[in-house]
Amino acid sequence: MRTTVALLVSIVGFFFAPALVAQEAKLVGHWEGAIVLAAAEQEADVVVDFNRAGGLVKGQLGFPLTADGVHEVGDLVVKGSHVSFSVRDKDGVISLFDGGLSPDGASVRGTMKESGRPIPFTLRRVSTGPAREVSTYKLLGDGIQLKSAFNGDVGKTRILLVLNPGSFSSKMAMRVVQRYVMDQINDPNLRVYVVWMAPDMPDVVKVVRQSASLAKDPRVTHFWSTDRSLANVFDPMLASYQPVSNPCLLFAPEKSWTATPPLPDRVRQSFKVGAKISSKPGQKLNGVELAADVQSLLATKKGR
Numbered sequence: 176m177r178t179t180v181a182l183l184v185s186i187v188g189f190f191f192a193p194a195l196v197a198q199e200a201k202l203v204g205h206w207e208g209a210i211v212l213a214a215a216e217q218e219a220d221v222v223v224d225f226n227r228a229g230g231l232v233k234g235q236l237g238f239p240l241t242a243d244g245v246h247e248v249g250d251l252v253v254k255g256s257h258v259s260f261s262v263r264d265k266d267g268v269i270s271l272f273d274g275g276l277s278p279d280g281a282s283v284r285g286t287m288k289e290s291g292r293p294i295p296f297t298l299r300r301v302s303t304g305p306a307r308e309v310s311t312y313k314l315l316g317d318g319i320q321l322k323s324a325f326n327g328d329v330g331k332t333r334i335l336l337v338l339n340p341g342s343f344s345s346k347m348a349m350r351v352v353q354r355y356v357m358d359q360i361n362d363p364n365l366r367v368y369v370v371w372m373a374p375d376m377p378d379v380v381k382v383v384r385q386s387a388s389l390a391k392d393p394r395v396t397h398f399w400s401t402d403r404s405l406a407n408v409f410d411p412m413l414a415s416y417q418p419v420s421n422p423c424l425l426f427a428p429e430k431s432w433t434a435t436p437p438l439p440d441r442v443r444q445s446f447k448v449g450a451k452i453s454s455k456p457g458q459k460l461n462g463v464e465l466a467a468d469v470q471s472l473l474a475t476k477k478g479r
Contacts (some may be wrong), residue, residue, distance in 0.1 A: 199232035208298035215462035340386035355462025371399040
């Protein structure tokens with residue numbers, strides 16, 4: 176009897192295994208998305224690659240903001256439109272993804288759970304191409320290169336971000352600008368300057384380049400510095416907004432940088448996840464609201 180049962184099990188497995196693989200094959204490809212802690216404000220990027228390997232479908236998942244490498248996908252199950260899988264990070268934390276595949280097979284939406292806490296996530300299938308190399312430029316203490324770039328773009332709406340390449344919240348702020356502004360507003364009259372204020376350490380260039388790769392739009396210029404005195408350049412711009420964290424400054428097209436830097440037309444900022452300090456009304460770095468600010472400033476040039 177035991178032999179008969181084992182034979183039946185093997186036969187069932189023989190017929191159903193290819194069907195299961197065919198279901199999982201729906202996911203083969205490159206996927207990008209975000210875990211949404213707070214929509215348009217705190218979104219942690221996630222990247223997944225599913226590939227056929229030895230007759231099976233396997234996946235690797237990475238969290239670009241943490242730069243902790245890739246994690247093997249486990250427990251992959253695809254039944255109809257339902258998709259679920261898990262990953263374990265180097266500290267043993269397990270992230271469980273459970274969602275639904277869209278009818279066109281182009282996106283997955285659902286919930287990720289860590290330590291029992293549910294967090295929404297989205298993934299979309301993305302065609303991959305040659306990776307664009309992002310250049311970074313070291314600033315002098317007086318920020319003269321930034322001033323030159325700013326004045327060279329008079330007539331364009333400009334955004335200036337002052338961020339820390341080692342800060343998770345700073346990198347998340349960078350992605351909010353990329354996702355909600357640069358990806359959504361295809362206007363050549365928009366420029367972004369990012370100043371990465373980095374600690375003086377042996378691998379600082381590598382760290383800065385990793386952070387700069389979060390925003391590859393050609394309209395974004397990445398500067399960096401380990402000179403803390405450079406912060407004095409931004410003090411006049413931010414004097415009315417202290418304390419400030421991950422500042423995002425907007426400038427109208429007609430603004431120029433003379434002997435003193437211009438006052439921004441709008442300042443938004445973000446804080447660390449879970450921070451007790453919150454942004455003042457109208458200053459929160461919200462991607463949707465920031466995009467509206469940018470569109471308003473772009474319209475001032477077009478209306479002339």
